[in-house]
Amino acid sequence: MSKTIFITGATSGFGAATARRFAQGGWQIIASGRRKERLDALAEELSAHTAVHTMTLDVQDAEAVADAVAQLPAAVAEIDILVNNAGLALGLEASQEANLDDWNQMIDTNIKGLLYVTRAVLPGMVQRRRGHVVNIGSIAGNWPYPGGNCYGATKAFVQQFSRNLRTDLAGKGVRVTNIEPGLAETEFSAVRFKGDQDKADQLYEGAHPLTPEDISEIVFWTTQLPAHVNINAVEVMPTSQSWSALTVSRDS
Structure with a gap:
């Protein structure tokens, strides 16, 4: 019997790479995202390897999420792995200058969306x-940086929710892993900078950042270990990235 993985935010970046990695292993794929044309293209690409079920879905819509999971075809209804990948960062302004709509969208996607999908899939x-x-977290949930305010807080939520989920699931046979990437080259920064690709490119230039394929390999590794092994968290940075010195403000 083929096993099934459900990936949110599968239209690009970590999500698309993870779908490709598991398809190579013969896993059935449930791919969700908001961009139908990208989902269709991904399904066409992967159909040579495995069965692909797509869902055009906004994880911010709790009712739509619950309905989509409840209406899955029988062939893919028993989900073995859920990858909560859908998420975004918006803006790098200081908290006193930040756009509240940006904050709300990050909370609605990174926190509420993750909760809605997890709650729908977990009972099965x-x-x-x-x-x-x-769960795809971030080093931003562990370490602060200027302008990371709400985004970092949402990823800190993901970290703590993952820990509490492990506690709730004690003795239930269900594993939980929080993967926390550092600098990685995806559409992430172009979205954060509201489509300013030049600004996003400057962030990665010469930095040898992580790639989506790097993260998909980590997802694959953590989920293919024996059932009695649970990798609680993986914090990963490119070799070029490390922690900054602590800031000290001095009187001028």
Whole structure:
């Protein structure tokens, strides 16, 4: 019997790379995202390797999420792995200058969307006494940086929710992993900078950042270990990135 992985935010970046990695291994793919044309293209690409079920879905819509999971075809209804990848960052302004709409969208996607999908999928995993929830966090949830205010806070939520989820699932046979990438070259920065690709490119220039394929390999590794092994968290940076010195402000 083929196993099934459900990936949110599968239209680009980590999500698309993860779909490709698992398709190579013969896994059935449930790919969700907001951009139907990209989902269709991904399904066409991967259909040579495996069965692909797509869902045009905005994870911010709790009712739509619950309905989509409830209406999955029987062939893919038993989800073995959930990858909560859908998320975004918007803006790098200081908190006193930040756009409240940006903050709300990050909260609605990175926190609420992750909650809605997890809550819809988890009962089946618990009932079957097997499954794995992989949350895509960020080093921003561990370490602050200027302008990271709300985004970092949403990823700190993901970290703590992952820990509490592990506690709730004790003895249920369901694993939970929080993967926390550092600098990675995806559409992430272009979205953060509201489509300013030149600004996004400057961030990555000469930095040898992580790639989507790097993260997909980590997702694959953590989920293919024996069922009695749970990788709680993986914090990963490119070799070029490390922690900054602490800031000290002095009187001028």
